[in-house]
Amino acid sequence: MMYVIVILLVVLAIYGLAYVFYGKKILEQKVVKASPERLTPAYERFDGIDYVPANKYVLFGHHFASIAGAGPIVGPATAMVWGWGLPLIWVLFGNIFIGAVHDYLAIMASVRHGGLSIMSISEGVMGRKAKYIFLAYVWFALVLVLAAFLSVASSTFVAVPTAATISVLFMPIALLFGMLVYRTGVSVKTGTLIALVLLVLAFFYSLNTPLYLTYEAWVVVLTLYSILAAALPVWYLLQPRDYINAYMLWTFVALAILGALIIPELMFTGPIYTGFAAPGTVIGALPGTSAGKALTAYFWPTVPLVIACGALSGFHSVVGSGTTSKQLANELDALLVGYGGMLTEGAVSSLAVITPIALAWSFASLQAATGAPIASALLKVGINATKTPVITGLAAAERFYTGYGIEQALAWSRVFGATYFETFFVTFRTFAAWALSGFVLTTLDTSNRLARFAWREFFDWVKPRSESAYKALTNRWVASIVAVVIGALMAYPKITVYIPETGQTLTVYAYSVVWPAFAGTNQLLAALALLTGALWVYAILKVRGGISWLIMVPAMFLWVTVTAGLIWWMIAVVPGLPTLYQIGAGSIVAVSIVLDFLLIGLFVAGLRRAK
Amino acid sequence: MFPTSGKEALGLFLTVLALAIFVYEILYVGLFIGTIGVKGSVATDAVLISFGWLLILIGPALWLGEVPTNVKKLIEAKTGRKLS
Numbered sequence: 134m135m136y137v138i139v140i141l142l143v144v145l146a147i148y149g150l151a152y153v154f155y156g157k158k159i160l161e162q163k164v165v166k167a168s169p170e171r172l173t174p175a176y177e178r179f180d181g182i183d184y185v186p187a188n189k190y191v192l193f194g195h196h197f198a199s200i201a202g203a204g205p206i207v208g209p210a211t212a213m214v215w216g217w218g219l220p221l222i223w224v225l226f227g228n229i230f231i232g233a234v235h236d237y238l239a240i241m242a243s244v245r246h247g248g249l250s251i252m253s254i255s256e257g258v259m260g261r262k263a264k265y266i267f268l269a270y271v272w273f274a275l276v277l278v279l280a281a282f283l284s285v286a287s288s289t290f291v292a293v294p295t296a297a298t299i300s301v302l303f304m305p306i307a308l309l310f311g312m313l314v315y316r317t318g319v320s321v322k323t324g325t326l327i328a329l330v331l332l333v334l335a336f337f338y339s340l341n342t343p344l345y346l347t348y349e350a351w352v353v354v355l356t357l358y359s360i361l362a363a364a365l366p367v368w369y370l371l372q373p374r375d376y377i378n379a380y381m382l383w384t385f386v387a388l389a390i391l392g393a394l395i396i397p398e399l400m401f402t403g404p405i406y407t408g409f410a411a412p413g414t415v416i417g418a419l420p421g422t423s424a425g426k427a428l429t430a431y432f433w434p435t436v437p438l439v440i441a442c443g444a445l446s447g448f449h450s451v452v453g454s455g456t457t458s459k460q461l462a463n464e465l466d467a468l469l470v471g472y473g474g475m476l477t478e479g480a481v482s483s484l485a486v487i488t489p490i491a492l493a494w495s496f497a498s499l500q501a502a503t504g505a506p507i508a509s510a511l512l513k514v515g516i517n518a519t520k521t522p523v524i525t526g527l528a529a530a531e532r533f534y535t536g537y538g539i540e541q542a543l544a545w546s547r548v549f550g551a552t553y554f555e556t557f558f559v560t561f562r563t564f565a566a567w568a569l570s571g572f573v574l575t576t577l578d579t580s581n582r583l584a585r586f587a588w589r590e591f592f593d594w595v596k597p598r599s600e601s602a603y604k605a606l607t608n609r610w611v612a613s614i615v616a617v618v619i620g621a622l623m624a625y626p627k628i629t630v631y632i633p634e635t636g637q638t639l640t641v642y643a644y645s646v647v648w649p650a651f652a653g654t655n656q657l658l659a660a661l662a663l664l665t666g667a668l669w670v671y672a673i674l675k676v677r678g679g680i681s682w683l684i685m686v687p688a689m690f691l692w693v694t695v696t697a698g699l700i701w702w703m704i705a706v707v708p709g710l711p712t713l714y715q716i717g718a719g720s721i722v723a724v725s726i727v728l729d730f731l732l733i734g735l736f737v738a739g740l741r742r743a744k
Numbered sequence: 745m746f747p748t749s750g751k752e753a754l755g756l757f758l759t760v761l762a763l764a765i766f767v768y769e770i771l772y773v774g775l776f777i778g779t780i781g782v783k784g785s786v787a788t789d790a791v792l793i794s795f796g797w798l799l800i801l802i803g804p805a806l807w808l809g810e811v812p813t814n815v816k817k818l819i820e821a822k823t824g825r826k827l828s
Contacts, residue, residue: 179819181811315812342774345781346790354794
């Protein structure tokens with residue numbers, strides 16, 4: 134049994150110490166030696182579209198909202214099948230020693246290389262081949278992210294139509310803020326105040342006004358939105374949108390902390406540890422099949438395939454060396470944005486997902502301990518606590534909505550009166566769904582912008598041969614359309630898959646047959662990006678001794694873990710998948726493993742050269 | 745703020761159109777009917793507000809799309825480079 138307050142204090146203390154002693158004292162001051170005097174690419178290469186300096190809090194909002202997709206929420210919620218202890222340890226360890234270092238180095242390496250992506254930077258330390266392999270790999274991964282997030286956002290808007298209303302209302306408010314500050318000379322403080330007042334009004338309006346469209350219609354609308362959002366100048370939409378969005382996301386995290394402070398004496402009803410092996414469904418095997426039931430999801434090495442963004446994610450290096458590095462106004466801002474952004478994401482996973490789920494694990498136990506009408510509140514949202522007595526009986530996203538809603542309802546009904554418990558539960562559950570859709574939407578359009586960058590860098594070899602062909606090929610509208618349209622073509626149609634083992638058919642969106650591969654390919658990207666960052670520190674910055682090992686050892690540990698995880702996935706999961714999944718996801722992972730060894734060979738060669 | 749080219753005039757028109765759609769859908773349909781669109785179908789109101797949503801992104805960009813003067817001045821001061 135564990136008190137909520139203990140976890141809260143431990144997490145905040147660890148993150149605070151990590152930020153000061155590892156982030157600031159080691160990474161910023163001893164490794165990259167960040168200087169406010171050095172001009173950043175946002176100034177040097179200013180183009181008014183992608184290279185535009187941003188206030189550090191605006192950039193923090195952008196970076197945090199972009200790296201935090203569904204991952205920091207759905208991953209830890211899924212990982213709770215191992216109990217709450219192991220996922221929490223992985224989030225804290227992964228965050229501080231791998232994820233935050235990976236994100237910070239990706240930003241700083243990019244800043245020192247004119248805002249180029251980590252994939253292009255690999256050319257300097259691993260050779261030209263590595264660069265193009267890396268760029269192609271990332272572009273395809275981003276197309277997959279676009280397909281999945283188009284689908285997730287559309288499904289969320291259909292399931293929670295009030296999330297669609299607030300999302301639609303949010304954009305004009307953010308644009309108004311940008312116009313007020315940039316065009317009319319209104320101060321940031323006044324502009325923020327006006328935008329926040331409108332946002333609060335929009336919240337209350339949205340709570341009672343659902344916006345209904347079908348899944349297919351949302352896919353079309355969000356595809357058009359992604360094209361516009363990826364091609365328009367960052368100062369026009371992305372910066373004001375992410376700045377205002379950050380307030381919503383901070384409110385979400387702050388409420389999680391405040392909630393725990395109001396109910397400090399409550400204890401987790403969930404187990405700290407349930408076992409080292411979980412059913413194969415946790416790592417992508419299909420439910421109902423023998424691979425799905427078999428206990429093949431060993432915590433190590435499969436945990437990075439389950440918990441991504443909350444601990445570490447390769448996608449972050451693409452964001453950090455993509456949109457973020459091109460807007461960084463001062464090298465000293467990178468610590469807050471990169472290292473701090475990742476710790477904040479870890480706080481989302483540990484305090485807003487793991488803690489509430491661990492608290493609300495057993496509905497009956499929590500009801501007995503608190504006297505709150507939990508069972509009747511759950512019924513209001515269609516959950517029967519008799520049929521589903523524990524929270525892990527719900528789907529991953531539902532675990533999060535429900536856990537967050539219960540924790541907040543327990544806290545605020547203590548302040549305002551027990552009679553409001555059900556109202557608070559329903560309201561905060563909706564708020565949690567809104568936060569998830571907010572994360573997903575920002576990640577969606579940032580992904581498309583990043584795909585445009587990767588596309589542009591991939592075709593740089595055309596430039597010396599034909600300037601006009603290069604311009605046409607990398608035109609920002611063309612490059613924005615290509616990736617998201619391919620993504621939409623995978624998110625839109627439904628296909629029927631036959632499962633021989635159960636004799637049943639499964640109707641899924643087309644992207645689903647390749648999506649199971651994403652977890653592995655994304656984490657492989659994290660391992661390779663961190664190795665590139667570590668090599669950059671060693672070969673270019675010439676950092677030697679204990680500090681270089683502090684970066685290199687976690688990078689190697691991650692590479693071994695992810696490679697082992699991918700090989701295990703091929704052994705334990707792929708044989709049980711239907712043929713279409715084997716061809717789709719199976720072949721992607723197989724190709725990834727081959728590229729993995731090719732790139733590690735180039736890494737070792739680079740390391741030898743650096744010596 | 746007054747349009748000086750065809751592109752800017754189109755941007756102003758799209759902005760006004762988008763705002764008109766928003767005012768109608770949010771203040772009239774949303775407040776008086778209580779929902780925008782019909783569950784499980786593609787209704788006119790939902791299509792209209794989605795269209796307005798996209799227009800509000802593109803309209804002001806065409807109308808006021810160039811880099812704001814204060815941003816330009818900041819870059820020029822920091823880099824010593826004259827922006828066109």
